[in-house]
Amino acid sequence: MYPMPETFGIAYLSGSTMQTLFRERDRVNDLVFLLEPGYIYADVEERLKPRLEQYGLISIFSRADQVSHAILTMELQGLEGSATAMPLLFLSIAGVILYILLKRMVEQQRGQIGTLKAFGYTNGQLIMHYLSHALLLGLLGGLLGGLLGIWLSTFFTEMYARFFQLPGLGRELSYRYLWLGIILSLIFCALAGYFGCRHSLRLQPAEAMRPAAPPPGRRTWLEAWALYWSLLTVQGKMATRNLFRNRQRSIFTLIGVMFAFSMMATTWYFRAITDFLIFDQFTRVRTHDLQLSFSRPLSLPAVERELGRFPGVKRFEPMLEVPVTLKHRWQEEDTVILGLPRDAYLHNILTAAGERVEPPADGLVLAEYLAAELGASPEMELIMESYLLEDPIHVTVVDVIPQHLGTNAYMEIHALGRLLGHGSLATAALLAVDEGDISLLRERYRETDTVAALEARGELLDKYRELMASFGSMQYVFAVFGFIIGFAIIYNSSIVSLSERQRELASLRVMGMTPGEVLQVLTFEQWLLSAAGMLAGIPFTITLMYALSLAMASDLFSIPVIVDAEMFIVGLLGTALAILAAQWSLGRRMRRLSMLNVMKERD
Known part of the structure; x- marks a missing residue:
């Protein structure tokens, strides 16, 4: 899916140069079409297929189905x-x-x-x-x-x-x-x-x-909570009552803190889920060290003889990849069936609980996203079409499993070969080898025309990590945005509250309160609102995670919703840091207030 520039490249030559180099004239292996305005892919697909099959058509698909696109x-x-x-x-x-x-x-x-x-x-x-x-x-x-x-x-x-x-x-x-x-x-x-x-x-x-006229004072519902009210200091009681005097501002502050908390928690969730997807795919599902992809389907006995005698290969398993179209009622999806040995160990099919599932010989195991798109469930029948089949056939869904990267169907390799009427074939081989033997295998099959690609799991894992690291900066940007939102909302709300109550707060200073005690009137109000905002942020974050998971699900990957305490702790710490920064700025502003000038001012 992600070719490495160090081992894979594409060069562009003119058609005449290619014909001269490879001594092939008037031959092509790919055709690209542009549709006239007013037409879509479905309008021409069925017309093109019979016209091109006589020239050896393998498959035809729209640009939307290309992985890169x-x-x-x-x-x-x-x-x-x-x-x-x-x-x-x-x-x-x-x-x-x-x-x-x-x-x-x-x-x-x-x-x-x-x-x-x-x-x-x-x-x-x-x-x-x-x-x-x-x-x-x-x-x-x-x-x-x-x-x-x-x-x-x-x-x-x-x-x-x-x-x-x-x-x-x-x-x-x-x-x-x-x-x-x-x-x-x-x-x-x-x-x-x-x-x-x-x-x-x-x-x-x-x-x-x-x-x-000042807003009317009234008994708040928190005052009826005797235990809470008895634990409060004078500053806490003043702050609690002020929350209900300015309800619009309090609600806005609460919602703002909720958004700030959710942004920081969701940012950490995406960071954690990226690590989970890579770990799940490359340590639990794909446990092989090397994958050989063949340029054409090969006889399974020939593959076993070739790889079985190569030194350094500890275990190998053949794999048959068959592009098909699965249909259920009016739903239709293009996918790839992976044929695996019944005792497959190097490519595992796992349930949500992590239990291994054997590839069935009498039906298909579907990825969750594929099953959802088809509206299929176990024991339902699907129609399967492929360029390897003369006529469509019916297959049964045996099980549905979660698959986070890609959307495939699975079947036992020999049963899949028999179903297609082509015997025992393999399009790839999965190998468990020592790390030092990878270079020997690469050298052995570098020039052969039967091996199209050789993919080392370790190199692919490093590539994924490198690519994900490129997007790590975006996650930090969103975290900074969340911090800025929290700081701006708390600080501005506090400044307005200070402006409204500066005479009241100055009077408290005159009555003997220290600057720190006076500041507690405002900070307690902030912490009380922020605590409510962060509590509201927990269900809001979970809802947001489910919405993002549904919105981002595709044939390429699906994001599982994993709720853990770590992301909420990160959201809590980030929001608390924003609040402390706002309170530090507020404290500096309060210390610069002149009690004499404030008391002289008229409303």
């Missing part, structure tokens, strides 16, 4: 989804933060607004004044964010060019997306600015010039 398309679709969801998420959070800040600014300037209205200023003029703040922030933020995105695109482009081996792929400056980002930023900021100031601007001048 499928991998690239899947990645592009994932990028498209991320490029849509992530900006909207961050712009929404930034918009709510701006809404809270502007709403507080308007409340603080309530008296000035009333005076300006009394002098004849209209609501439209006042709204435009506050909207100018929001639009200026949107313009600057959109411009800086666009420039930062252009800079970051260099690293992502290089990573994808290296991963997919795409020649000539380079960074291009897109003014379209730069302007689109700025416009989206302006729209979100304009909406936040309008909704943040519209309520206070509706007031009549006389009413606006009076201070706003």
Whole structure:
């Protein structure tokens, strides 16, 4: 699936040069078609097959079924989804933060607004004044964010060019997306600015010039919890009551912490699941050291004689790979049946519990994703078509097993050969050999025309790890995003709360509380909200994992949902670190407050 440049390469020559080198004229082994506008692959498939079978047609498939195209398309679709969801998420959070800040600014300037209205200023003029703040922030933020995105695109482009081996792929400056980002930023900021100031601007001048009435105090439901309430200090009780005085802000903070927690936990989940997929595939399923893929199906006895006499081969098992089309009702899927020996040890078929399943001689074992796409379950009959079969045949589903990389069907190798009417054949061989003998085998079969490829499991495992390491940086980027979300929400919520209650907090200082005790009023409120947000983040993360697993499932791989405590611990630690950073910044700001100036201020 992922060829290594060190051992595999493709060279391009003109057709005339190829004919001269290989002394073959007017011969081809692949045909590529372009469809006219208005036609799809299904329209021409059945017409092409009978026309090409007389020339030795092996198979015909659409571009969508090519592995390389499928991998690239899947990645592009994932990028498209991320490029849509992530900006909207961050712009929404930034918009709510701006809404809270502007709403507080308007409340603080309530008296000035009333005076300006009394002098004849209209609501439209006042709204435009506050909207100018929001639009200026949107313009600057959109411009800086666009420039930062252009800079970051260099690293992502290089990573994808290296991963997919795409020649000539380079960074291009897109003014379209730069302007689109700025416009989206302006729209979100304009909406936040309008909704943040519209309520206070509706007031009549006389009413606006009076201070706003404080929110009514009422007994909270937490106060009815006697054990909890008795354990609280004075600061804790003040913080708990304040949560219910500003419910909108509290709900926003809780949701923001939930998102931050989920982003960090999900990031660790993908890191862990990548390791799990590689470990599962290369230590439990594929236990061979070497795979020889033949250029054509070979007689099974001939393969056994050849490999059985080679020194250093401790064990070998033949494998028959047959491309087929499986049909069930109106569902149809192209896949590959793997024929394995009944006592196969070098390629294991495993249940979800890790128990080995013998390849059946009287039916097929299907991968879960393949069975789901066909709507098939054990004891159901499927129709099987293949270029090796003259007519379609019926096969029974014996079992369904989880398979995370690829989607195959399995059958006992001799039974599969008999089913096809071609006797005992093998298209590949799995070998258990000493590491030092791999180079000898590679040298032995380098020039032979019967071996198309020689794949060492250790080299392939190293390649997978190298490729996954390329995407490790993206996981850290999402973790940083989660940290920034948590920090921004907690910090801005705290700053607004400090601005609203600075006279109250200064009064506590005058009454004898230390700066640390006064700070506890705000920090306890933050920790209480954050604890609720992280608890809500646990079921939200699990739901997100199931949604991502369903969305990302394909013929190439499926992501299992594995819930463990480690990812939640990482989410907890990351969120707690963001909260501590926000509280440290808040503490510095509080220590700079002048009690004298605060007490002199009028609301």
